[in-house]
Amino acid sequence: MNCYCGKPGRYQDCCQPCHTGQSPAQTAEQLMRSRFSAYVLQLVPYIADTYYPAIQSADALAEISAFAGNARFLALLVLAAGDTPTVNPAQFPLLRPDSLAVNSAVFSYVHFKVWFLSADKLHLLEEHSRFVRIDGHWHYVDGVLLPHPVLKIGRNDLCPCGSGKKFKACPPHWLNHQPAPARPPR
Ligand SMILES: [Zn+2]
Ligand SMILES: [Zn+2]
Numbered sequence: 001m002n003c004y005c006g007k008p009g010r011y012q013d014c015c016q017p018c019h020t021g022q023s024p025a026q027t028a029e030q031l032m033r034s035r036f037s038a039y040v041l042q043l044v045p046y047i048a049d050t051y052y053p054a055i056q057s058a059d060a061l062a063e064i065s066a067f068a069g070n071a072r073f074l075a076l077l078v079l080a081a082g083d084t085p086t087v088n089p090a091q092f093p094l095l096r097p098d099s100l101a102v103n104s105a106v107f108s109y110v111h112f113k114v115w116f117l118s119a120d121k122l123h124l125l126e127e128h129s130r131f132v133r134i135d136g137h138w139h140y141v142d143g144v145l146l147p148h149p150v151l152k153i154g155r156n157d158l159c160p161c162g163s164g165k166k167f168k169a170c171p172p173h174w175l176n177h178q179p180a181p182a183r184p185p186r
Contacts, residue, residue, distance in 0.1 A: 003015050003033075003037065004036070004037040004040040004041065005033035005034065005036050005037045005076055006033075006075060006076050006077065006078075007033065011037065014033070014037075015033060015034040015037035015038075018030065018031070018034035018046075019034060019037070019038060019041075019043055019046050024136070024137055024138075025050075025137075025138050027081070027108065027138070028081060028108035028109065028110055028131035028133075028138050029078060029081035029108075029110055030138075031050060031131060031138040031139075031140065032076075032078065032081070032110045032112060032129065032131070032140075033076065033078070034046070034050075035047055035050055035140060036073065036076040036114060038050075039068050039071075039073045039116075040073045042065075042068045042069065044061055044064050044065045044068060045061070047064045047068070048060045048061050048064055050138070050139055050140055051139060051140055052132055052134075052139040052140065052141040052142075053139070070118055070119075071116040071117065071118045071123075072116060072117040072118075072161065072171075072172070072173045073114065073115075073116045074115040074116055074117065074160065074161050074162070074173075075114070075115045076112060076113070076114050077112060077113045077114075078110060078111070078112050079111040079112060079113065080109075080110070080111040081108070081109065081110045081111070082108065082109065083106075083107070083108050083109070084109065085107075085109050085128075085130075086109050086110075086111040086128045087109075087111075087128035087144050089130075091128075091144045092130050092141070092142050092143070092144060093142050093144070094141060094142035106132065106133040107130060107131065107132055107133075107141075108130075108131045108132075108133070108138070109128065109129065109130055109131070110128075110129050110131065111126075111127070111128050111129075112126070112127060112129065113125065113126045114126075114127075115160070117153075117160065117161065117173065120152060120153050120155075120167070121150050121151065121152055121153065122150070122151040122153055122160050123148075123150055124148040124149075125145070125148075126145070126146040126148060127143040127144065127145050127146070128143055128144040128146075129141075129142070129143035129144075130142055130143060153167045154167065155167055155168035156168065159173065161173040
């Protein structure tokens with residue numbers, strides 16, 4: 001059995017303690033995983049709260065809610081994670097490290113892929129993301145996106161969510177009632 005984030009083990013022992021605040025994420029990768037699980041479960045306040053506060057827009061909750069509500073998140077694959085940037089740091093769009101309003105900012109980086117369905121399309125989101133730790137808490141700052149084609153799914157195609165059903169007969173999809181598939185859909 002896997003958690004929604006794809007890690008072997010139960011959600012109750014993996015991402016849930018982050019979501020409830022019982023045990024905040026100890027690493028950027030753990031925060032990344034818990035944010036993915038939060039997208040699966042549509043825990044919008046958790047996603048909003050784990051953004052770097054200074055870059056949050058006033059409409060953050062509504063924006064996250066609209067995105068999460070229209071997508072079914074299928075799988076997460078973490079390709080690399082650690083304190084070494086996985087991409088040239090100058091490419092990060094939002095903040096220069098020295099513009100952060102903290103002296104002891106600690107950055108960490110996660111290179112990941114996420115698959116999600118939106119209407120009849122399968123999206124692959126690949127990102128080099130950047131996280132910062134402030135007062136012991138990790139926050140998502142920003143990321144460099146790598147483009148991938150969007151795939152249209154035919155009504156009679158096998159649903160990429162892993163349910164084994166035809167796409168037209170599948171919604172609300174596997175993740176509504178079961179943990180994430182162990183393997184990404186492509
Ligand atoms: Zn998890
Ligand atoms: Zn499905």
